[in-house]
Amino acid sequence: MERKHEMAKKNQYELIENSVIDDGAFLLEPYDDWKENIAFWIAQYLSQKCDEQSRRFVTEDNIPKITSIKEAILNSKDIEAIGKYVNELGVLKFKAIKQYYNNIYPFYHYMLERKAYSIKNITTTLLANYFSNTEEKQKKDLAAGKIIKVDIPKNIKNIWELSYASKVNRLTVLLNFIKFIENSNIDKESENEVFLFDIERSKISKSIQKEKRVLSVLTPKDGFQKFFNAIELVQYKDEVRERNILMLKLLMYLGIRVSELVYLKKDDITIDKNIVKFNIIGKGNKQRLLYVTYSHIKKHMIKYEKIRTESPDGFYFTTNKGKQVNDRYINTIVHNTLVAAQIEVTKKSSVHMLRHSVASYLKHTLKMDNASISKWLGHEDIRTTMIYLHYTEQEIIDMAKSFKKIGN
Template sequence: MSEIRNTTNKYKDFAYSDDITKLLTVELSNKDKKKLHITYSNYYNLGVSRGYEYIIEDIFKLSEIHKLTTSQLSLIYDTGVRNIQIWLKELGLNRSIKKAKKINKKNFHTDIEFNSDKNSNSNNLTLINKFGIEILESKNLPQSLSSFLDYLETIKGKSPNTIKAYEIDLSLFFKFLKVYKGLVTDTDLEFEEIDIKDINNDFIRNIKLTDIYAFLSFSEKQRGNGTYARARKVAALKSYFKYLQGKAKIIDENPTFDLESPKISKRHPIYLTLDESINLLSSLDKKSKNYHRDYCILTLFLNCGMRLSELCGIRLDKIKGDTLTIIGKGNKERTVYLNDACLKAIENYLKFRDDSKALPEDKEYLLLSSRFKPINKRTVELLVKKHITNSGLENEKYTPHKLRHTAATLLYKHGNVDIRSLQSILGHENISTTQIYTHVDEEILREAANSNPLSKL
């Protein structure tokens, strides 16, 4: 397989269309100049060379001043949306999901059209479609892959996170294949810049199981993917080729039919004991301005076994008495029953919750950050880590997901909750996922061992 260089001179003396050039003539305010200075600092702090080095100021103007979306930028610079996202993240220009949605929504209703020069040939690209229909080619994906992702969303009802994960894995697969089969000749090209739009049905029909094995080997040895990451890639490939054979009727033979998923060794879940859980809750500093909020978060984790995303998405109008309706994995709605401890924690928090500076749409969420925004997952991860350390446990393995394990373990071990009920409480689609908690009653195993008639010899 040929070597792919990490840098490119593709954007040195990059030729823009007249429309884009007009956008780049904008004058920067002092505030914008300070932001641009920070942007350059972020680049230099990377300590590595990037191909977009020559167009940093242009990227800043287009993304920060003109608020162009990542899809629009990908068309201008003839690269994938994922690559643009990486650029913006490295430069500190990445947007929150909420902000990105607002930009997309706003730009959807404009009729701006401008050109993007590629190899000195000006192609008129309509970056905004005034009819609100996303043009398939703008995704920079093979048509069959775009159709598959649409199928996952509209027919299978998969969550945005799942769809994005499949898109990333399958795009990586096609980029690998183009290199593996010797179809990439530009040695100045970055791996993320490999164009896969031209992959057609004939190319797909010629994919063999051996090609997939080579990709999985590449994922493990070159990209450092562990068992779980490779298993996810296998799942994405099997689902994609199943769709191509059964729904799209593009292939007659499915190359993943005999493909096995990497064996994942089942490990006991890491969890807090009952005493450790009580100690954690009692260790919070009552003088802290966020005491009632953080106590509420930990109480909900330890009693309800919610996922992190589920907790951050709790809305006030979904709390009815002792029931809470949440949207779980796969966009599935389920009901969580709140015990007295949860109801009391929520009530106490709402007495002290300051939403005076929150936007009306943000006030609808139960948990707010210090910036009066719905609390995000990273904030919760950090506060859980802080309180775990302060409680004396000092175990980096205790994440919000481990608190979910704790709730499940306490319910099964001390609450005598049967496995089927536990499956429903946790929102597991498959009961085999829930069965990892059946190991936890060590006392029964200890008594069984001691009951051996030879144990007293």
């Protein structure tokens, strides 16, 4: 792999030299083959995203490898090859890039089917048709010869198989990608030398039909309390008992994502008198501080830290071999706790369900407003919890204190 990446590094500048017009600007369509043009822009876009991503969870040994893979991506003219490089980044704990690739790649296939063989064919209409496409319409268009058959890898879902939230996320990534091209291109055929896509998000958004669904949550009135009370009823081996209880209670008190829990580091935790401060690193490397009254979790922290195996990467929750606890295991202990609480287990009874449950508890039991909940959960998009405001550290501590000690 190292030799392959070194070859890519050697040829990289020859490839990009033919495309660069000005510092940071590239020919819109530098190649005759439109597939190579799409691959070129995806490579440039992913390269920028690599530079923006945090290397917090990357070991020092892997940084040169990531740099080498990034250069290989820049040198690639093939979108499939780029996907393989993106997977290699994931193995090195540099996973955020994959979400960008996985949201652009299916749209590339849609363009292939529609014979939209130019970047300039990316229009509001094309995007709206893509997001409103259905399995029935796809079959009709194929039978009528309006589209060509393109085999999509089995691990890639069709657009009609995605949830509403996943479609909105895909649209956001695609529009961000298009904006990147718009800000970085030189079009020799255009009078102003820059090709503008003139995409209207509002029209595309209307094509994404909202689904009627009921979120799986623990009812604020009694389900939340029943689950909390059952946390210590589950039978665990002595070496994992306090760790598992502490993980579940932090998920309940903090409402954090499972990824935020498993990537929590020992250095992220500070105890100040009767307050435990948690430095949470969320999506997009966004940082927020959350707090728990120390007495709520003190006995579990003390017992866990007495038997805790140190992690070479500094992770707080570890196995007895010092490895990072994975999210699949946490889903398992959530399932076991639901059973112990005699709460019905469904396909949606995952660890993420606890996050929705915390939001519901904050809203309906503690009567927090939407802005407070948004800050607490670390939502970036205003549409997620309607309002997003800034709070002082003391205001967030006050929120933590208002989160009464459940379970007693």
